[in-house]
Amino acid sequence: xxxxxxxxVAVLLVAVLFGTTVHYEMVEDDHDPYPQNEDLATDxxxxxxxxxxxxxxxxxxxxxxxxxxxxxxxxxxxxxxPNATAGVQPGGVVQVxxxxxxxxxxxxxxxxxxxxxxxxxxxxxxxxxxxxxxxxILFFRYWTIxxxxxxxxxxxxx
Amino acid sequence: MAELLSTVCVAYxxxxxxxxxxxWLTDRWIVLGLAGTAIPDLVKIEILIDERTVESALGIPxxxxxxxxxxxxxxxxxxxxxxxARRHWxxxxxxxxxxxxxxxxxxxxxxxxxxxxxxxxxxxxxRPPTPSLFVSADPRVLVISAFAAAVxxxxxxxxxxxxxGSSSP
Numbered sequence: 001x002x003x004x005x006x007x008x009v010a011v012l013l014v015a016v017l018f019g020t021t022v023h024y025e026m027v028e029d030d031h032d033p034y035p036q037n038e039d040l041a042t043d044x045x046x047x048x049x050x051x052x053x054x055x056x057x058x059x060x061x062x063x064x065x066x067x068x069x070x071x072x073x074x075x076x077x078x079x080x081x082p083n084a085t086a087g088v089q090p091g092g093v094v095q096v097x098x099x100x101x102x103x104x105x106x107x108x109x110x111x112x113x114x115x116x117x118x119x120x121x122x123x124x125x126x127x128x129x130x131x132x133x134x135x136x137i138l139f140f141r142y143w144t145i146x147x148x149x150x151x152x153x154x155x156x157x158x
Numbered sequence: 159m160a161e162l163l164s165t166v167c168v169a170y171x172x173x174x175x176x177x178x179x180x181x182w183l184t185d186r187w188i189v190l191g192l193a194g195t196a197i198p199d200l201v202k203i204e205i206l207i208d209e210r211t212v213e214s215a216l217g218i219p220x221x222x223x224x225x226x227x228x229x230x231x232x233x234x235x236x237x238x239x240x241x242x243a244r245r246h247w248x249x250x251x252x253x254x255x256x257x258x259x260x261x262x263x264x265x266x267x268x269x270x271x272x273x274x275x276x277x278x279x280x281x282x283x284x285r286p287p288t289p290s291l292f293v294s295a296d297p298r299v300l301v302i303s304a305f306a307a308a309v310x311x312x313x314x315x316x317x318x319x320x321x322x323g324s325s326s327p
Contacts, residue, residue, distance in 0.1 A: 001244050010240045017224070017233045024210075024227075024280060025219035031283040053272045056162040068170060071212055088230035095273035112271045113293065123162045128199065131162030135193050151243040154186065 024057075026108030037072030040100075044077075047100050054079060054096045054106060055114070058088050070093060079104050086111040118135055159266045160294050165195045167303035169260040171310045174255075178314075187253055194257020197234050198226040198265060226265065227280035231258035267291045 029036055035047045037054075056068030056079060063149050066081040066088070082105060088094055093115040098108040115121050146153040173191045177183035200284055202221040212220045224230035235255040242250045266275040274285035292299050 006240050010237055013233055013237045013240070015194065016229065017237070020224040020230055020280075021222065022218055024220035024224045024277075025213075027283075028221065028223075028277070029250055031277070053270075071257065073213070096268070096273035110271045112269045112290075114269070115293075115295050123297070124294050127164075128162035131164075131166045132196060134163070134266050135166060135189075135196060138194055139188045142189050149243060152241050152246075154246075 004051065017151075025105075035100075037070055038074040041071070041072040041074040041077045044100075045102070048102050050100050052098065052100050056094060056096065058090050058092045058094060063099055066094065068096070068152060077104070079106050080113065081106055081108055084108055086110045087116065088112045089117040090111045090115050092120065095100075098116060160216055160268065160292070161298055162196060162199055163300045164200045164303040165261050166192050167307035168264055168309045169195045169257050169302075171303075172260060173256070174310050174314050182249070187249055190250055190253040191257035191260070193213065194231075194235065194238075195253035195261040195264075197231050197254075197258040197260040200225040200234070223277065226257070226276065227278050229281045230260065231255065231262065234258070269293050 009078060012123045033051050040047060040052075049078050054068070054070055056070045059067045059069050060076065063065075064082070064084050066084045066158070067080060068079050068088075069081055073088060078105075079096075081098075084094070084096070086094055095112040096106050096108050097145055098106045101107050114148055115124075143152050144155045145151075160303055163224065173183070173188045177188060203225075204222050209220055209222060222300050225234065232255060235258060238254050239247050239251040262278050266278055266286055268275070269290040269292065270288050273287060273290065275288040277283060277285055279286065
């Protein structure tokens, strides 16, 4: 296949990919069983009594009461989680599944700790970076870029 | 998602075991599957460029989520395949795609407080149930997957040795 044809197909596929990113966001609300975060940010009271799954960053912990910050397309907002049994520190990330109560309180049915503290995400990104580096090193051990054809080819010694 | 190193280990284990049955599946090709596991992680571009920034710049709805779905992975695998010389496409595509699916599969085992994973099957709108086995920051995931990879590596090099395509040494 000629280089221009390959580029043309690649451009077409990138367009398709971009199309999915737009389509997903357009129709996700119709399929998501829960209110959207931005709906809670702008009109919380309309959703009191509904089931919700929240991801939030813990701001403070007071006994078993968590204050979490939730991100949304309409800006961040805070929620209170009473009776949270999860062991978590400020800076940690939790998932809360429960019922929305008045005054931005979510009564949890189940709370899960995603990151126990801010350090957990450093661990994840650090280990992921090692994984990425390993893949790059292994890849170039076996493959090389053929600049005559502008294509990836097997290394002569790979 | 699980961190990338664990996912790479899981993909290595699966592809190496498969390679004991498929003669052409050598290290050179397995590496492509390992690279494919990083595709679902492309949603992390979010850290660099926020979805809201893209939306306000272009004036249209936008989400990175499809990159971590079967539909998005298939398209990205196609784009990556085009980077290779034509004669390799037949093998590159299925391997990169399989790697991406392994990444999704591992992600789909994670903890969700409501018991269901994300819309990983997009364009099919269904959230598969998750066994909620681990959270990504759990170091035990890496310990187990790295141990499994080490065992398979040793088996592959020492027991199976040069007799590729045959399970008897």
